[in-house]
Amino acid sequence: MGKRKRILFIINPISGGKKKRGFEKRVMEDLDLALYDPEFVLTGHIGHANELATKAVADGVEVVVAVGGDGTINEIASALNGTDTILGIIPEGSGNGLALYLGIPLNERAAVKRLNRFEHMTIDSGVINGLFFFNMAGIGFDASVSDRFANDSLRGPIGYLKAVLTEISTYKPKQYVLDIDGDRFEREAFMISVANSPQYGNNAYVAPQASVTDGLLDVCIVHKFPLYTIPMMVFHLFNKTADQSEYVEIIPGRRIHIERTYIGSVHVDGEPKAMGKVLDIAVNPSTLTILC
Numbered sequence: 020m021g022k023r024k025r026i027l028f029i030i031n032p033i034s035g036g037k038k039k040r041g042f043e044k045r046v047m048e049d050l051d052l053a054l055y056d057p058e059f060v061l062t063g064h065i066g067h068a069n070e071l072a073t074k075a076v077a078d079g080v081e082v083v084v085a086v087g088g089d090g091t092i093n094e095i096a097s098a099l100n101g102t103d104t105i106l107g108i109i110p111e112g113s114g115n116g117l118a119l120y121l122g123i124p125l126n127e128r129a130a131v132k133r134l135n136r137f138e139h140m141t142i143d144s145g146v147i148n149g150l151f152f153f154n155m156a157g158i159g160f161d162a163s164v165s166d167r168f169a170n171d172s173l174r175g176p177i178g179y180l181k182a183v184l185t186e187i188s189t190y191k192p193k194q195y196v197l198d199i200d201g202d203r204f205e206r207e208a209f210m211i212s213v214a215n216s217p218q219y220g221n222n223a224y225v226a227p228q229a230s231v232t233d234g235l236l237d238v239c240i241v242h243k244f245p246l247y248t249i250p251m252m253v254f255h256l257f258n259k260t261a262d263q264s265e266y267v268e269i270i271p272g273r274r275i276h277i278e279r280t281y282i283g284s285v286h287v288d289g290e291p292k293a294m295g296k297v298l299d300i301a302v303n304p305s306t307l308t309i310l311c
């Protein structure tokens with residue numbers, strides 16, 4: 020038998036509103052212990068997963084598994100990005116955008132068993148004002164939603180829905196100037212998402228043509244739309260046809276510069292981050308290896 024691979028499970032105890040009690044015991048039943056030598060640790064605060072993953076990389080751990088949602092994945096993947104350490108995902112979030120896109124099962128046991136295949140792929144990452152993202156970053160309406168969601172104790176898809184419905188009745192479109200690979204665009208937008216993967220989470224596809232391996236980010240500009248078109252917009256989102264909506268414009272690019280008229284939240288893989296009026300975004304091709 021060859022040397023077993025060190026695998027560290029970093030568990031977010033609050034993500035997705037699930038407690039994850041007994042997680043370690045269940046993993047020990049399903050993980051291939053001839054292949055892996057597992058360790059487990061719980062996160063205690065925001066940023067802790069990043070600290071733990073940075074240490075794991077330095078210690079030569081071969082696989083670090085994010086047990087949580089896109090925020091937990093972001094913290095861990097930011098530490099693994101550009102290194103040889105491989106990311107694993109057990110989706111326990113509210114949206115699970117990257118996991119759903121990669122086809123990782125939402126069922127915990129199935130996701131653990133899938134780690135035993137040790138099949139992996141290398142994906143692109145994005146960077147916005149120095150912060151990495153792997154799924155999606157965005158400004159406007161969706162950033163306001165992530166701000167509201169982060170400050171609400173209700174997690175899970177119901178928590179998201181509540182944040183969306185509260186925000187949609189009051190949100191006003193804003194002015195933006197964009198430069199995408201040297202082409203200038205002036206737009207009034209409801210929101211602008213910069214997509215590495217096609218979906219936010221919960222199978223809501225804002226940029227259906229996006230790919231995590233094409234060396235591009237898809238800039239998805241959602242224009243002001245009349246309220247009566249909301250059912251149609253929602254249909255497009257879940258039918259993977261957002262690019263066919265007359266209110267949606269999608270422009271792929273590698274280097275994106277956005278100027279806005281206000282400072283405030285930008286969401287980075289669903290987590291709100293305070294940023295200024297100027298946003299510089301770029302894609303880094305093939306930087307993160309993930310078990311899938």
Ligand SMILES: Nc1ncnc2c1ncn2[C@@H]1O[C@H](COP(=O)(O)OP(=O)(O)OP(=O)(O)O)[C@@H](O)[C@H]1O
Nearest residue numbers: 034035062063065087088089090091112113114115
């Ligand atoms: N012990 C903890 N207490 C409070 N917050 C924590 C703790 N550990 C991690 N966090 C923070 O919880 C936040 C939410 O985590 P995560 O994004 O994984 O779940 P989610 O928001 O429910 O799912 P998704 O991003 O898929 O919608 C992250 O910002 C993370 O830093």
